[in-house]
Amino acid sequence: MSTSYLDAADQAVEHALALGARYADARVMHRRTESMSARNGAVEALDQGETVGIGVRALVGSSWGFFATPHLDASSVRAAGRQAVEIAKASSRVPGPASMIPAEPEVGSWASRCEVDPLAVPVSDKGDLLTAATAEMREQGADIATGVYQIWDTRKWFVSSEGHRIDQHIRECGGGISATAVGERETQVRSYPSRRGQYGTRGWELVTELDLASHAARVADEAQALLRAPQCPSGQTTLILGGEQLALQIHESVGHAIELDRILGWEAAYAGTSWLDLAELGTLRYGSELMNIVIDATHPGALGSFGYDDEGTRAGRRDAVRNGIWTGVLAGRESAAVAGLDYAGSVRSTDWSRLPIVRMTNVGLEPGPHTLEEIIAATDDGVFMDLNRSWSIDDKRLNFQFGCELGYEVKNGKLGRMVKNPTYTGIGPTFWQSMDMLSNEIVAWGTPNCGKGQPGQVGHTGHPAAPARFRNVRVGVRG
């Protein structure tokens, strides 16, 4: 099967070259998916899927075209190569610069580590897991108790006109539970391990380790407790963030900001641009000395890991921020050429039918010197927040406002009262420069729902993060 897929990709590329492309690549993707959601002790949706197709990219002169089809017979893949070329020729009606940095042709195979094939676990067992956890939350007083798991089993075959010949097998999965308490005039939600769940490039062992059922009663209790809790205080204060919330903070205010396509203006009309200017790469102070952010597609088990990106660049590790100074970007071969940079490796597509675009891989913090316990103990007055509930950031990735599921007052080095509707707001570099304590308790959180691109693509990204403390942050914004 893999040989025939590589042959199909070869034919598409050869046909595109014969019709005038100066570069072409083709990616066959075969993905099996499974997801289940349960509510209040019963399964409400079980969806399985299989999708196979080929996406062909052609560079004609300095213009790009892309065409995708699910049909892999010889005439269909040749037609896809032809269509990609025709689209590229139409692009030249409004021409611009397009080229690629050189690359050694990669030939190889890669598979993510997987102890227990998630698709081989009986659906009945997986259903029992979710129904038991949601029934427990319901019994414990949750008005709405939900649980979900998702599985993606993806095989890719990539061929380029430069000689790339790569196949990969990436298995990803994860899940989580949520309890909603419905009050007189409000609802409160508590989730485990987070609102999105936890996901990685691992097998079902990841979900087993989460041990969802053992947290069900606690999150249901906490959802009810939030209804009774006082509002998060409003004002400027010291903020301690838990690791899961900090992972999303990294995603939104660092990960997207360092995407080279955004910096170059390629997402200007939709996802937005970036406050970063390439002229300041290597000199700009992004955050405090504690801030060390790494782009690392090789992080074992994290959701943004792979062997090769969708341009055939081998996975690697690169600094994005070192000692608070901005040092690197997420790039592809095309965007790097336009920007005058010499590295790539961060281009992926959500599906065979979508064009590969610049994407976060694993973008995360290196550990700090403290523990969360030490950070709390060192704080006289502040608020601790964790577990993302809402997220919003401007189109330059500067002004953000996040809401968390729960917060606690911090008084005299101890956690105090639980507070509800905790929110905080700020400006990216000001916020990161105020980070004065960072924990060493790193967890690589997975974000399975990163939206970008047109037509829309949903990306899977990873974010190693740990609890941290920030000074003079505005909290408790209300409408």
Next chain:
Amino acid sequence: MSPETTVRTETAERVLEAARTAAGSSADVDVTVEHEHLALTRFANSYIHQNVASDTDTVTLRIHADGRTAVNATTVTDDAGLAALVERTVAAVRRSPADPGWAGLSGRAALPAAAADPDLATGCAGPEARAEQVKAFVDAVGKLTAAGFYRNRLVVTAYANSEGQAVHGTVAEATIDGIAKTATSDGAARQASRLMSDLDGAALGARAAAKALASQDPVELEPGEYEVVLEPTAVSDLLWVMSDYGFNGKALTEGTSFVKLGEQQFDPAVSLIDDPLSGPAAGPLFDPEGTPRDRLDLVRDGVTRAVAHDRRSAREAGAVSTGHADANSAAHGAIPFNVRLEPTVGLAPTEVEGPAADSSVQALVARVRRGLLVTDHWYTRCLDPRRLVMTGLTRNGVWLIENGEITRPVKNLRFTQSYPEALAPGRVLGIGTHAPAFASRYGPVSAMAPALRLAGWNFTGGASG
């Protein structure tokens, strides 16, 4: 029936028969076959930088047997692929956990009459036609920088179930959406239609450029509550958000929606309709459960009348499905996706000088003593579903209005605001006479939105700090 439709209808019937044979005659079975041609030309820095097209065929099979349900989809549509689909789904339903919420299949029912046949030239438009419109937009922007996209879609859907319901539909649409940029400002213009001939890249480019030029060197403004004129582009966000969180039958049943049926929740000027028969097409006149979709009055004269349901949420609520199932509705609830806020009856709008989108917007601006004109909302997220408090930012141009005149551009602001409360009785001071059509960037969802003049909008911070 077109050849495209005939092929999909035959496939649906064939898979239905095979699944009934494999699962047993007592099983509930339905099949959806969808062909989508999607083509999108994207431009940035005033050139086409991404240009894509895809043809996708997806067959979705759902079987409910012995109290259990499984759904399986495939893009492998040859004989072997479809046989494997049936085999996998039958195996899955036998191993699935019980599904006590199953609400049965839709019975035979006729579809409402479509307003017009789909325009296949729009759905199948090629890259040259898209490039032509992009070029017109870029040329109209002139020395400013242009970015955006032009998209056309053709979707052919066939549905069949074991209760005898068999329907099909074809949707064609096109949309253009772009910005013009200066060093310190952006201006936006967008439009969607079932006919690409309705779309005018040059006019939209000129409008985006006028906005960008008028919003250069914006000034900081103190946060606080301001009277606002929200342009249609920003109002579309309100309509989609209220649909998602509020007019969602499942959310209402579970107590997380702001909706109170039969109550005067909105100003009497507000009438909100979900209407798949007019405006830009989002989907066929039936949902993935085969239920016909017709006009649904969500709000009439400020009184909340209805919410959207799929079969599952309707059963739970003791209601009937409104034809709003989608791939995620079993878990997330059904939402309206062709929403229209009724405009005020009045003259057709004309282009105007300056940043207002058209004369309909300008007329609302003229009545504001002190307030803000807002082009777009961006990255709006829910803080409190019960009150539907959202936070988000302005984008693509904000201006201060003083004594009915647009006086200066303002830097982007963050807001934290309950949408229903902004539209509550007495809070809607004016509705525009023109409701242009927009396609959502996030899926097959549309809106027709006039401009709104609102008594207050809570801005909680400046985007620059």
